[in-house]
Amino acid sequence: MHLLLILYTLSAxxxxxxxxxxxxxxVLILERNCSIDRLAIAIFIMFIFAVVLYELGTYTKxxxxxxxxxxxxxxxxxILNKLMSMDYELLEQPEVLDAQQKALRTTSGSNYGIxxxxxxxxxxxxxxxxxxxxxxxxxxxxxxxxxxxxxLTLLHFMVVDYTKKKDKRKTWDMMSSxxxxxxxxxxxTSDFTYGKEVxxxxxxxxxxxxxxxxxxxxxxLICGSQNRWMVAGGINQIIAMLQGVILYSWxxxxxxxxxxxxxxxxxxxxxxxTFSDTLSVVLEEVADTRRKSAEVDDYxxxxxxxxxxxxxxxxxxxxKIENTEKYELNKIAARWPAKAVA
Numbered sequence: 001m002h003l004l005l006i007l008y009t010l011s012a013x014x015x016x017x018x019x020x021x022x023x024x025x026x027v028l029i030l031e032r033n034c035s036i037d038r039l040a041i042a043i044f045i046m047f048i049f050a051v052v053l054y055e056l057g058t059y060t061k062x063x064x065x066x067x068x069x070x071x072x073x074x075x076x077x078x079i080l081n082k083l084m085s086m087d088y089e090l091l092e093q094p095e096v097l098d099a100q101q102k103a104l105r106t107t108s109g110s111n112y113g114i115x116x117x118x119x120x121x122x123x124x125x126x127x128x129x130x131x132x133x134x135x136x137x138x139x140x141x142x143x144x145x146x147x148x149x150x151x152l153t154l155l156h157f158m159v160v161d162y163t164k165k166k167d168k169r170k171t172w173d174m175m176s177s178x179x180x181x182x183x184x185x186x187x188x189t190s191d192f193t194y195g196k197e198v199x200x201x202x203x204x205x206x207x208x209x210x211x212x213x214x215x216x217x218x219x220x221l222i223c224g225s226q227n228r229w230m231v232a233g234g235i236n237q238i239i240a241m242l243q244g245v246i247l248y249s250w251x252x253x254x255x256x257x258x259x260x261x262x263x264x265x266x267x268x269x270x271x272x273x274t275f276s277d278t279l280s281v282v283l284e285e286v287a288d289t290r291r292k293s294a295e296v297d298d299y300x301x302x303x304x305x306x307x308x309x310x311x312x313x314x315x316x317x318x319x320k321i322e323n324t325e326k327y328e329l330n331k332i333a334a335r336w337p338a339k340a341v342a
Contacts, residue, residue, distance in 0.1 A: 005122060008060035013129035015053040016278075020270030022046045028263035064122065072115040075299065076107045082303055094177065099305065101176040102298035113295040120289045127282040134275030137268065145250055149276055152243045156236050157283030163232040164291045171225040178218045185211045240280075247272050 022043065029039045083091070083100070090096050106113030139146050188194050189207055198204055251269055254260040260268075 011057035024267035103302035106299040161287035
């Protein structure tokens, strides 16, 4: 497992810079008026190297992917075991049902909770290595460029992290109860099994109004989430534009005033772009990992429900005792006819 992680990290990080190196190498050979044979040999060697890295990355990723999926299935089985072993009276409690909904969402796909944390960890390793390689290239020319990119990217991270935490609290945590109610009402109004009771008690209008109310509430929460991300996206676009202006201005200035070669310009152009984009991705992954970590906490809260389970059991038993009424049956006589003896 550790060897797979190391091989995938190295191959995925290095192959990102192969196109930049090849383009720069082609320009450098043409600038020096080298022969076409030498150019063809250099391109062929880089092509073979890229193919080896690509195949290595594809193989190691395939070996990691099924392990992620297997881990998620194991956690889903734990949820099912918990549901089957819980007191069924607890499964009628709204708090327990909300916790169950959050736990199921944690294991609902590769971008959530358990599997999402595993994939994000590996992606962070790859992106951090990309950033280190790019910082090495850029710092050899202008170290202050690295500082500017880091500051602007931190601003980008703060916007994304704040939005994700607020989005989870204001939308998805509140949606856990909404999904349950919407699913229940959808089943009630679309399953013919309940048709007799609906007509008998004449609750068609009430069900329709209740369904509309829950759908409108869910739609309001989803719209709030979309608006939050729209604002965050606008702010991040402004930051990205400012970052691009600074980086490309520095490259053009270096070519015009510092006699940077065209080959170096081609190399640094790709490296700077990769550095900027990857650093943003790293910090976005950190914010996303924090969101997935909170989802894992929701999963853990449901699995470790023993203390609350005992509390609910105690309160429920106390409630049954307090609501128990005693009836005394006095002066009751009963007679059974004698059975005929065959």
